[in-house]
Amino acid sequence: MMKAKRQVEKTVQEPQDALEQWLTEQTSHLQPGETVELLCDFPDADVRAHNWSQSRHFKLLSAERQGDQWRLRLQRVKSQRAPLRLVGRREALRRMAQTLFAGLALTLLARKPSDAQQPVEESIKLPELPPPQPNEDVLIRMMRDLQRALQKPMHERRWVMVIDLRKCVGCHACTIACIAENKLPPGVVYRPVIEEEIGEYPHVTRRFLPRPCLHCDNPPCVPVCPVHATWKRPDGIVVIDYEACIGCRYCITACPYAARSFDFGEHYSDGTPHLAEYDTAPSPGYGRFWERKGNRSPVGNARKCHFCLHRIEKGLLPQCVTSCIGRATFFGDANDPQSLVAELIAKPNIMRLKEDLGTEPRVYYLV
Amino acid sequence: MAYSIALGSSHRGRTLYYGVLVVLSLIGLIAIGVRMVEGMRVTALSSPMAWGMWVAFYIYFIGLSAGSFLLSTLIYVFGMHQYEKVGRMALLSALFALVAGMIFVWIDLGHPWRFWKVFTRWNYTSVLAWEVLAYLFYIATLAIELWALMRCDLADLAQRTSGWRQRVYQLLTFGFRCPTSESEYRRCHTQSLRLVRVLGIIGIPVAIMVHGGTGSIFAVVLAKPYWYTGLFPIIFLVSALASGAALMTFLYAFFGRKDEEHFAITRGMANLMVLFISLDLLLLASEFLVGLYGKIPEHMKVYHAILFGPFPYTFWIGQLLVGAIIPILLATLPRTRNSVFWLGLGGLSAVIGIVAVRLNLVIPAYVVPMLEGLEHTINQPRWAYHYFPSFWEWASSVGAIALVVLIFSLVFQFLPMFHEFPERFEKAEGGVSHD
Numbered sequence: 001m002m003k004a005k006r007q008v009e010k011t012v013q014e015p016q017d018a019l020e021q022w023l024t025e026q027t028s029h030l031q032p033g034e035t036v037e038l039l040c041d042f043p044d045a046d047v048r049a050h051n052w053s054q055s056r057h058f059k060l061l062s063a064e065r066q067g068d069q070w071r072l073r074l075q076r077v078k079s080q081r082a083p084l085r086l087v088g089r090r091e092a093l094r095r096m097a098q099t100l101f102a103g104l105a106l107t108l109l110a111r112k113p114s115d116a117q118q119p120v121e122e123s124i125k126l127p128e129l130p131p132p133q134p135n136e137d138v139l140i141r142m143m144r145d146l147q148r149a150l151q152k153p154m155h156e157r158r159w160v161m162v163i164d165l166r167k168c169v170g171c172h173a174c175t176i177a178c179i180a181e182n183k184l185p186p187g188v189v190y191r192p193v194i195e196e197e198i199g200e201y202p203h204v205t206r207r208f209l210p211r212p213c214l215h216c217d218n219p220p221c222v223p224v225c226p227v228h229a230t231w232k233r234p235d236g237i238v239v240i241d242y243e244a245c246i247g248c249r250y251c252i253t254a255c256p257y258a259a260r261s262f263d264f265g266e267h268y269s270d271g272t273p274h275l276a277e278y279d280t281a282p283s284p285g286y287g288r289f290w291e292r293k294g295n296r297s298p299v300g301n302a303r304k305c306h307f308c309l310h311r312i313e314k315g316l317l318p319q320c321v322t323s324c325i326g327r328a329t330f331f332g333d334a335n336d337p338q339s340l341v342a343e344l345i346a347k348p349n350i351m352r353l354k355e356d357l358g359t360e361p362r363v364y365y366l367v
Numbered sequence: 368m369a370y371s372i373a374l375g376s377s378h379r380g381r382t383l384y385y386g387v388l389v390v391l392s393l394i395g396l397i398a399i400g401v402r403m404v405e406g407m408r409v410t411a412l413s414s415p416m417a418w419g420m421w422v423a424f425y426i427y428f429i430g431l432s433a434g435s436f437l438l439s440t441l442i443y444v445f446g447m448h449q450y451e452k453v454g455r456m457a458l459l460s461a462l463f464a465l466v467a468g469m470i471f472v473w474i475d476l477g478h479p480w481r482f483w484k485v486f487t488r489w490n491y492t493s494v495l496a497w498e499v500l501a502y503l504f505y506i507a508t509l510a511i512e513l514w515a516l517m518r519c520d521l522a523d524l525a526q527r528t529s530g531w532r533q534r535v536y537q538l539l540t541f542g543f544r545c546p547t548s549e550s551e552y553r554r555c556h557t558q559s560l561r562l563v564r565v566l567g568i569i570g571i572p573v574a575i576m577v578h579g580g581t582g583s584i585f586a587v588v589l590a591k592p593y594w595y596t597g598l599f600p601i602i603f604l605v606s607a608l609a610s611g612a613a614l615m616t617f618l619y620a621f622f623g624r625k626d627e628e629h630f631a632i633t634r635g636m637a638n639l640m641v642l643f644i645s646l647d648l649l650l651l652a653s654e655f656l657v658g659l660y661g662k663i664p665e666h667m668k669v670y671h672a673i674l675f676g677p678f679p680y681t682f683w684i685g686q687l688l689v690g691a692i693i694p695i696l697l698a699t700l701p702r703t704r705n706s707v708f709w710l711g712l713g714g715l716s717a718v719i720g721i722v723a724v725r726l727n728l729v730i731p732a733y734v735v736p737m738l739e740g741l742e743h744t745i746n747q748p749r750w751a752y753h754y755f756p757s758f759w760e761w762a763s764s765v766g767a768i769a770l771v772v773l774i775f776s777l778v779f780q781f782l783p784m785f786h787e788f789p790e791r792f793e794k795a796e797g798g799v800s801h802d
Contacts, residue, residue: 175744175745186747186748186749186750187413187414187747187748187749187750188414188749189414189744189745189750192741192744192745193744194738194739194740194741194743194744195740195743195744196739196740209738209740211738211741220588220589220590222492223490223492223493224492224493224494224495224587224588225490225493226485226489226490226493226495226496226499227481227484227485227488227489227490227496228488228489228490229484229488244481244484244488245477245478245481246476246477246478246481246482246484246485247407247476247477247478247481248475248476248477248495249417249418249477250493250495250584252414252415252417253417253418253588253590253591253733254588254589254590255590255737256589256590256737257737257738258414258415258736258737258738258741260414261414261750262407262412262413262414262417262477262749263477264406264407264408264410264412264749265406265407265408266408266749294406295406295478297478299406299477300406300407300477300478301477301478302477353738357589357590
């Protein structure tokens with residue numbers, strides 16, 4: 001058992017794979033079966049160490065959060081190598097074919113693109129919350145749930161959203177807040193609210209259905225992408241790699257909920273003397289800010305709701321949850337039995353959209 | 368020149384033909400340039416109406432290509448040698464139609480300059496990714512087949528011409544030498560046909576994958592019940608055969624070899640066209656009747672939109688009248704079926720009408736909102752459930768087609784489109800025997 005500690009020097013611009021390089025350095029001397037304990041302060045060290053270990057002979061035994069730091073325990077896996085032995089021609093050919101086939105199958109199966117996350121410049125300082133109280137605001141409770149979930153490695157989280165249709169008054173605050181948060185251009189809307197009128201005047205009632213991306217467990221949009229530019233993260237969020245997307249719009253076509261839209265490169269203030277600030281402000285997403293200029297990404301790409309990934313990473317709730325005036329939208333980790341959403345999705349009056357398609361959405365509706 | 372074909376009856380007609388094509392091509396190149404600089408905002412598409420006229424033309428040309436190719440296999444694989452004179456024409460059209468299809472799918476990309484990522488980041492679960500591979504394989508098959516068929520004639524031409532023409536012919540032979548003796552020539556010719564036969568056999572599944580697969584791009588989309596049927600890829604294939612036969616009827620009627628076989632071959636092609644159009648109509652009727660009988664909104668509404676929707680003339684006039692009724696009547700009525708001119712016109716009519724078929728295969732699927740009421744949520748043009756191609760879409764489409772037709776016409780004129788036994792052997796032998 002060995003220990004090593006690492007501090008980020010905040011002034012120096014680090015290469016993108018600094019953590020991975022450092023991990024390789026720190027583990028190079030390990031014998032098979034040996035473990036090492038490492039302390040580092042990359043905010044997403046758990047996920048990246050996990051990804052790093054996947055492609056090597058290492059296993060991430062645990063990743064615990066200690067204040068601003070991650071305590072990682074890595075083990076070099078015992079490799080089993082049989083002594084060299086000569087085999088017959090037939091046997092050799094059979095093995096070669098086997099290896100070839102297995103290799104082919106493996107490369108196809110194991111091609112999990114890296115989560116296009118770049119290191120956040122500063123280490124995350126999660127917002128401080130008041131001590132738990134009875135009857136506290138659900139937003140505070142959900143933030144506490146969120147912080148608890150962030151302590152776990154990414155693949156152990158399971159983000160879900162619950163929308164209480166009985167509480168939704170159709171104010172469209174979430175739609176607007178989402179557009180403002182993500183700096184969305186015309187034609188790109190992550191969370192429209194569908195209005196339905198029931199009955200005939202004067203006996204009329206209305207129903208509202210907010211529709212974010214449902215982050216399906218069997219997303220129909222993911223397999224159709226010809227360039228692997230969209231995938232489901234271990235924590236369940238369906239993301240897009242803007243730099244890889246060729247803009248063929250097959251995923252937009254394939255989504256049964258119309259949850260994907262296309263960035264045509266337009267601005268709300270087109271045709272006025274100056275482009276407004278809200279049009280030129282960079283759009284956050286997938287670990288960076290995206291300047292919408294000319295035909296550069298995300299212009300020409302498919303775009304979608306990502307549960308405000310940039311906010312979640314910082315310990316904040318998605319903007320649609322925060323902005324909901326009726327506290328009708330809930331967000332959290334369904335794998336955590338203590339979380340509010342885990343309680344809500346266990347209720348009998350829960351439903352999901354178009355369940356018959358087998359998409360297994362992760363957005364639930366309370367009706 | 369022995370191989371040149373008169374395009375148009377007079378020199379003036381030809382100048383006019385090329386003049387118009389050059390002007391349209393230039394307009395098209397400008398439009399494509401504008402689209403590259405301005406991005407997708409030049410289109411009339413919206414987020415929900417994700418695919419439009421460019422995609423319709425993409426599948427149209429892929430279909431034309433696969434149809435023409437499959438027709439050529441009737442000759443080279445299935446031994447219908449009476450249509451031999453259509454063979455090269457069919458393969459050459461298949462090649463150019465595929466190139467046209469590639470142009471359309473390319474200009475439809477939001478990031479056209481990233482097209483190469485399909486190869487570096489190839490995703491095996493995507494039908495579209497498989498299709499790109501199939502297209503490449505298919506282009507190679509077509510090119511080799513054409514070369515194998517033409518190499519003797521090309522080498523011969525390279526000897527008989529001079530200047531730039533000679534250099535081009537020489538280049539196209541890829542080092543193939545002209546056979547000097549008659550026996551050698553015959554051996555070489557038989558060898559070519561054998562190679563073409565093998566390539567044709569390989570090409571049949573490839574062509575089915577090319578167009579049946581293109582249909583599958585749509586058929587696998589469970590979000591669009593209109594597409595999500597097992598019949599959909601088959602409809603693609605059958606209408607591909609229809610469009611291929613129609614194109615061959617048109618091309619052979621007007622630009623084929625005007626000899627004693629001219630009428631018989633044109634008539635044969637027209638009959639095939641009628642057969643495939645009828646099959647296509649049968650499948651269409653089956654889809655429509657089954658779809659309309661049920662009351663599944665997403666299914667029924669699409670048929671409703673096609674029949675009585677915003678653009679009913681696309682169906683009634685384009686698809687039905689121009690694409691099916693006129694060609695069938697022209698090829699069957701006693702007054703017209705014996706005239707090469709009317710048969711050719713029928714072919715042209717079907718070639719044009721099938722554009723409407725393709726438009727109706729793609730666009731109506733989008734008019735039904737994925738969730739009821741979604742169309743009223745956001746009041747923006749880029750969120751609209753309504754689509755009519757923009758000026759730039761029209762200009763680039765017409766221009767791209769003109770460009771491909773222009774190059775096709777030039778190549779058609781300068782390549783040996785019909786097999787001919789070299790004269791120098793003919794004198795010694797006295798007669799020409801077909802393979």
